[in-house]
Structures are given as C-alpha cells and as structure tokens.
Amino acid sequence: MGNILTLAQKELRAYFVSPIAYVLLVFFALLFGYFYVSSINFMIQLSMGQFGMGGPQIVNINEFMIRPLFGNTAVILLFMLPMLTMRSFAEEKRSGTIELLLTSPLTDVQIILGKFLGAMALYTLMLSLTLVHIGVLFWYGEPEWAPVLSGYLGLLLMGGSFISIGLAISSMTKNQIVAGVSTFAVLLLFWIINWMGDASGTMTQSVLAYLSILEHLDDFSKGVIDTTHVTYYVSFITLGLFLTAKSMDMARWNG
C-alpha cells in the first residue's frame, strides 16, 4: 500500500510540474463554466414561462439544470481524460524510466494502481472545481442534495472507466499522441455504440445499450444509484486495469 501511494504521489507531482495539470484544470473549468451559464439561461427562460407554458412557474433545478449539466460534463471528460492518461506509461517507456520501476521491488499491480490513483486524484481535483458552481445553486436555490451527490459518484465512476482504458492504451505504445488519439477513439466508440442498436433487433439493442458508457450515467444524476450501473463501471475499470497488466506482461515477453 505504501508503494502504491508513493507511486500515486509521484504521478500527481508529474502532472503539476508539467503544464498538463494546469491546462486540464483551466480548460475544464472554462468549458464547465460555459455549460453552466448556458443552462442557467435556459432555466431562467423556462421559469419565466417563455416557452408558452402560461406564465412564470417553479422549475426543478435538479431536473432541468443539474442533470443536463452533468451530461455535458461527461462530454468534456470524453475529450479531456484521454489527455490526462496518455503520457502515463508511454512517456516512461519512451524515456526508459519504466526500467527503474520494473527492476524495483514493486509488483505490476502496485505500479498500475499507483498510476490509476494518481490520475484519479487529478480528476477528482478537476471535478471539485465544479463544487463552486453547484454551491452557488444551493445558495440561491433549493436543489435536492442527494441527486447531486449521486451524480458526482456517477461522474467519478465514469471518469475512472475512461482513465483505466486510457492507462491500458498508454501501456501499449511509446508514443503519447498515439495513446491519446486511440483512447479518445475507443471511448467515443463506447459512447455511441448503442446508436447502431436502433436498426438491429431488440436483443442486440439491449446488449449494445448496456455497453454504452453514457447510458449508465443518467440514472446517477437522477439520484438513483442502481447496482447495474455501479457494476458496469466497476467492471469497466477492472477490465481496463486488467488489460494494462496483460499489456505490461506482453511487453515484457516481446522485449
């Protein structure tokens, strides 16, 4: 456990010594802020009854603001998290520092979990920036806190899935750009995998819908913590980390 924390700490440091962490934090905050402001505008218009629903009315902030906002956040993450994980293994392989890790008394699992936790720490920090925005909503409005919490849990789990796949792909190449682009492509594929479902039969459709990474987020922001969804994300993370371990093993045999 000590080793895992040492490695995670090293990862987090590396993010902050290079510009990566700052670029991610700043642009995440910027984009989140943009979506936040536009959804506030939408909600104001809605509550003023500008959509022909007969005068001003009380609008559910959770339903009409926070839930779509979390959905939009997922889109930002789809673009940004591949950049967070692309260097993790690729850079160590390119510069040769992986030789230090692999000849130290560490297990592969410790190395992988260290990198995963390091990336998760930065991701959690990114998410925590949005607490300010959400806090403002609590200041001026009366949203329910339970769906907000479960929404954050959903985002954490989904981000964890992105990160674990990102690590697996980064461990397969020495080139950061290749790792980043491939991760983005794979995540996008998992995102839209259910689009094809409409044209195929009901069985395939439900399978594809289950595989889609976004389908599972929505219930969290509704305030529902469904074990199906938790199981999905946890399995996804486990699979990603398992693939990373396999890929490290293969790299070892192939030199």
Place this chain on the structure above:
Amino acid sequence: MIDVQHVTKRYGPLTAVDDLSFRVERGEILGFLGPNGAGKTTTMRILTGYLPATEGRVQVAGFDVFEQPIEAKRRTGYLPETPPLYPEMTVDEYLQFVARIKGVPASDRQAQIGSAMERTSIADMGDRYCGRLSKGYRQRVGLAQAILHNPDVLILDEPTAGLDPRQIIETRKLITDLAGDHTVILSTHILPEVSQTCQRVVIINRGRVVAVDTPDNLTARLQGSQTLYLQVDTQGADPLPALEGVAGVLSVTVADKRDGVGGYQVESGSGDDIRRELSRTVVTNGWGLLELRPQQMSLEDIFLQLTTEDAPADTLAADAGTGDDADEANTEDRTDG
C-alpha cells in the same frame, strides 16, 4: 552470488542470447565485454528481472529472478544504459522516490541518500532538476540510484559511457571500492576498462559466451603472438627474405608501400623480443629504419580472433588453467537448457 544457467532469450526468430551460463562470486567484479548488439544489455535486463528469459534460470543472491522477483530485486541495483531519471524531479526528490520504492526504511533514508550522493560526488547537486543535468551528472545520479539501497548485487550497463576522462577514473575507482561488499557486473565495449576494474571477464558475441577468464590471462592469451609494425626505406630492394630470415619471426606481411618506402607487419612468437635483431638486419642491409613499434591489438582484432576460432571458449578455459568457475560454466553438460 549470481548464478546464470543456460539462459536463452529469443525475440521471435531472433536469438539475442544463446545458452549463456556463468557464475559470479560475492565481492567479485565481472566485466561483460562485447561489441554492440552482442546481447550485453539483454543479458543484464534478464539478470535484473526486467525481461524474462525464454529458457534457463537466473539466481541473484540466492533468489530465483523469475520465481521470487521481489526478493531478488530488493537485492539488486541496476544502472540501465540510459539513466532512468525523471526530468521534472530534482536530484533530491528523485533519490527520495527511489529510496521509497526500493524499500529503504524511513529511518535510514536520509543517511543512505546522503552516502550515495557522497560516493558519486553529487552531494552539491541536490536541488538541480534531473532534466537539466549534463550527461556526466545524469550518469552519476543513475549510479547513486543503483547503490542507494545498498544492494548485494550491482548491475551496471556501460557505467562510464558519456563521461569525461576524469569522471571515468572516478567512476572506476568507485566501482572498485564498491566491490568489497557488493558483487558487480558491468558491461563495456572498452577493453582497458575491463583490465583496470574487473577480476574476471566474460566476452560475448552474438549472444554466446566466447571466453570467460581473468583479464591477465586473456591478455596473455591474445598476445600469444606479437605483431610489430616496421617501416623501412629499402630504395627499391625487396626486404621480405631478409626480414623473414630473422630468428623468431613467424611471418611478414606487407602493410603499405609507396615511393620505395614499405610498411610491414612482422609477427613473432610471444616472449621473443625481436626488435634488436630486426633493426640490426635493416641497418646492416643499408636500408633506412623509419619506424618500429609494437602493434596493439584492437578489440575488433580480438573479436575477430575469438569468433573465428573453432572452439574458442573451451580452448581459452583450458589454456587459462585458473578460474574454476569459468571452467565449470563452460564444460557443464548442456542438457536441461
């Protein structure tokens, strides 16, 4: 301390290391000599547990590298060809990190880092960023990293590469000092390095052991015949018959010839110093003696000689008459590989 038995490493159809066996005793410095691409780095990576061998067994400090990797790695210090530094860390931070992942207890950490920095003379470099160090300092930080946890076994892949002459001397001295309580394997393609620091040498070529011996025996063996370079101005006469007539001369070959001045390579048996006889012959014939010097055997010559002999390893081991380990390693039955 290190026991390598019938190790083979294949990458697909390519065999990088072919049935390699040798042993290193506690406190010994073993030189690993070979041309580029001979399999030195691959062998070292197998010893450190970075790569698994396709076949064979490696034991370090009594632990099997494949079956008890954590125990073996705990007792191994390794300096790869490129020092594995994180450019964004300062030397202090880097060594702190290494000390942690190598499992140095918190109470000893500061002391061990201090002594490693002292020994590699980087004590005043603590707050410099690794990414901004010169090649020489990178190499030394890499070395500090390798000796930090006081390992039983040190594996150094070309430790003096990229250093200036003064640093090379310092590094060699450091390695010699370390040998007392550490067992050291170092690889190099520089011959003098081996004779100055190592007690025993393994020469490999194309993944195979060509020779295992002490540097002295190896040098003696390789200088079994001596070659002199002789340049004479014969004013057109052919000096070959006269030169070949000198006692002790085995053969004379023409090295270069222009404007009546000829350069010759004169080979003689070892131990015979024929320089006096040779110069006398030249002078009595009325020729001009322009140059006479012993020719150093280059590493290329040695490899050529060793790799073109039929059974080089066996002859060498037999000739040597010392180094029991060498004999053992080479003559063992090769059954279980």
